[in-house]
Amino acid sequence: MSVVARRVANALVLFWLVVTLIFVLIRMAPGDPAEFLVPPTATAGDAARLRTDLGLDRPLVIQYARWAGAVVRGNLGESFASRQPVSRLLLDAAPVSVALGGISLLLTFLIGVPLGMFQAARRGRALDHLTTVLTTAVYAAPTFWIALALVAVFTYGAATLGLPQALRLPAFGIRTPGGVLHGWAGFLDLVRHAVLPVVTLAAVGAAGIARYSRSAVADVLHEGWVGTARAKGARPSRVYGRHVLRNITPQLVVLGALSLPGLVAGSVFVESVFAWPGLGKAMLVAIQARDYPVVMGATVFYAAVVIFANFAADVALPLLDPRRMAKPA
Amino acid sequence: MRRILAADRVTSGAVVMLLLILGAAALVPMLSRQDPLAIGDVLALRLIPPFSRDAGGTWHLLGTDRFGRDLFVRMMLAARVSLALGVGGSLIAAAIGTIAGALAAWRGGITDRITMAFADSLLAIPRLVLLLVCAALWQPGLLTVLVVLGATGWMGVARIVRGEVLGVRARPFVEAAQALGVSHWQVLWRHVLPNAVGPAIVATTLGVGNAILLESGLSFLGLGIQPPRPSWGNMIAGGRDLIVSAPWVALAPGVALIVTVLAVTLIGDRLRDSLAGQHAPFARQLGERS
Numbered sequence: 001m002s003v004v005a006r007r008v009a010n011a012l013v014l015f016w017l018v019v020t021l022i023f024v025l026i027r028m029a030p031g032d033p034a035e036f037l038v039p040p041t042a043t044a045g046d047a048a049r050l051r052t053d054l055g056l057d058r059p060l061v062i063q064y065a066r067w068a069g070a071v072v073r074g075n076l077g078e079s080f081a082s083r084q085p086v087s088r089l090l091l092d093a094a095p096v097s098v099a100l101g102g103i104s105l106l107l108t109f110l111i112g113v114p115l116g117m118f119q120a121a122r123r124g125r126a127l128d129h130l131t132t133v134l135t136t137a138v139y140a141a142p143t144f145w146i147a148l149a150l151v152a153v154f155t156y157g158a159a160t161l162g163l164p165q166a167l168r169l170p171a172f173g174i175r176t177p178g179g180v181l182h183g184w185a186g187f188l189d190l191v192r193h194a195v196l197p198v199v200t201l202a203a204v205g206a207a208g209i210a211r212y213s214r215s216a217v218a219d220v221l222h223e224g225w226v227g228t229a230r231a232k233g234a235r236p237s238r239v240y241g242r243h244v245l246r247n248i249t250p251q252l253v254v255l256g257a258l259s260l261p262g263l264v265a266g267s268v269f270v271e272s273v274f275a276w277p278g279l280g281k282a283m284l285v286a287i288q289a290r291d292y293p294v295v296m297g298a299t300v301f302y303a304a305v306v307i308f309a310n311f312a313a314d315v316a317l318p319l320l321d322p323r324r325m326a327k328p329a
Numbered sequence: 330m331r332r333i334l335a336a337d338r339v340t341s342g343a344v345v346m347l348l349l350i351l352g353a354a355a356l357v358p359m360l361s362r363q364d365p366l367a368i369g370d371v372l373a374l375r376l377i378p379p380f381s382r383d384a385g386g387t388w389h390l391l392g393t394d395r396f397g398r399d400l401f402v403r404m405m406l407a408a409r410v411s412l413a414l415g416v417g418g419s420l421i422a423a424a425i426g427t428i429a430g431a432l433a434a435w436r437g438g439i440t441d442r443i444t445m446a447f448a449d450s451l452l453a454i455p456r457l458v459l460l461l462v463c464a465a466l467w468q469p470g471l472l473t474v475l476v477v478l479g480a481t482g483w484m485g486v487a488r489i490v491r492g493e494v495l496g497v498r499a500r501p502f503v504e505a506a507q508a509l510g511v512s513h514w515q516v517l518w519r520h521v522l523p524n525a526v527g528p529a530i531v532a533t534t535l536g537v538g539n540a541i542l543l544e545s546g547l548s549f550l551g552l553g554i555q556p557p558r559p560s561w562g563n564m565i566a567g568g569r570d571l572i573v574s575a576p577w578v579a580l581a582p583g584v585a586l587i588v589t590v591l592a593v594t595l596i597g598d599r600l601r602d603s604l605a606g607q608h609a610p611f612a613r614q615l616g617e618r619s
Contacts, residue, residue: 014446132339136594137587141586142549144565261455265456287461298458302454307453
């Protein structure tokens with residue numbers, strides 16, 4: 001079996017384990033979902049009928065088999081609350097989250113990696129200590145606090161400081177409500193709404209990546225080839241931009257996959273604070289309403305993304321680092 | 330220890346900050362004349378800005394919240410909850426992780442495969458999502474948060490301990506102990522584990538900051554500590570809709586949280602760096618935010 005095929009098999013087994021785990025977790029919880037769903041005036045008969053409708057009166061094994069079978073076919077069930085298919089709810093919400101997360105992840109690396117290199121190049125000096133404390137502070141700050149602080153600065157602060165209208169960034173939603181902006185104006189409106197959420201996520205992410213790249217770069221700076229490159233007269237931009245970057249790329253790829261759970265967590269808070277209609281928001285609403293199919297569906301979706309990212313990183317590694325080709329692990 | 334602190338101003342600053350917060354968390358709610366949970370004359374006392382006196386002449390360092398309660402006193406009361414949960418949750422996670430990782434490596438075979446498969450599948454779900462699901466399924470509150478933090482945080486420690494135990498097991502002194510007739514579990518407990526826990530301690534220290542952040546996140550979303558008991562997260566949530574008119578109500582508790590997590594993380598980083606020489610491959614795995 002080739003290495004890739006084995007990794008595919010591993011990823012699929014892991015996915016199946018996660019699906020099982022989520023099912024067990026939800027069924028372990030106390031309380032009966034049917035009781036949350038019927039109105040307070042309903043009779044015991046109503047609840048029983050609902051339980052039959054939802055298949056909650058069947059043996060656990062059957063429920064599990066039905067659910068697992070449906071998940072494999074891409075059917076995540078039907079929302080208790082809205083009676084819509086869960087997959088449709090998630091697909092409607094996904095573009096917002098994917099765009100938000102994708103742009104933030106890109107910025108995270110574009111800012112974090114050079115910052116980490118800058119710190120590593122000045123390791124042990126005052127500027128390094130200062131930026132390390134700064135990045136650690138941002139890393140230590142809860143995402144929702146940063147989001148609220150930005151809102152305070154750009155609404156309250158912008159008004160008291162008398163900033164021009166262009167800098168008074170909108171803090172809620174993805175579009176101006178009731179607006180009929182189209183084309184260029186509509187796009188600009190969307191961008192203005194996106195600035196604060198993206199900055200929040202990118203700042204938290206970049207701080208983490210900078211912390212990591214600082215130590216990764218510092219580790220390779222001792223290597224002989226760095227000295228060789230310098231001795232050849234290569235400028236620092238070439239030493240860092242080509243030689244060092246090339247050598248830490250495999251680690252950055254792994255880190256990119258590892259940073260996805262943090263990005264998901266961040267997006268849940270950002271979507272909550274900025275009222276963005278994404279997956280995180282959908283999941284929070286479902287949790288508050290005890291809409292189990294949506295909660296389970298969203299969890300399965302997140303897990304699938306994480307598993308796929310790890311799989312992709314695993315497959316990409318030997319391509320980026322020929323040294324790993326020799327001994328497939 | 331003293332030599333390390335003298336040589337490293339950042340770490341000693343972090344230790345001092347942490348001690349200050351611990352001291353204030355212990356003393357301020359005890360010495361304050363105001364009850365941080367009682368609601369008094371709301372109209373006269375609410376939303377007093379920081380560094381000012383109320384009509385009765387009482388000085389409020391950070392002002393008051395929407396119910397006229399002193400923010401600073403509440404923040405320090407919240408510090409007790411957040412620190413206790415952060416440390417407690419990480420210690421539970423460390424205990425579970427150490428046992429699971431050590432057993433997996435020591436027993437090997439099917440035990441190892443089941444344990445690690447379980448850990449891997451838990452790791453595939455973002456920890457916040459896992460926490461949200463658990464917190465939503467059970468009654469929100471102190472105990473739930475503590476248990477859930479422990480139950481969702483052990484996998485990293487388990488992997489590290491497993492790797493360390495596998496490494497230590499191959500060393501000659503383990504064989505020597507076995508040859509001397511020391512029992513199987515005694516070897517693990519007395520000879521292998523003490524040589525394997527270093528990276529686990531670092532991971533646990535770094536995990537404290539993470540646990541504090543996660544607790545605050547849960548409480549912010551209304552799924553953690555419930556008001557009127559203050560936690561940093563639910564205090565920030567309480568000031569959320571005042572962010573435009575009275576931003577200090579939401580922002581001040583966050584500053585306390587950031588300083589605490591910053592201090593813990595800097596101390597954890599220092600511990601990791603001092604271990605890095607001996608445990609380079611594992612030191613690298615530590616400290617991922619989950």
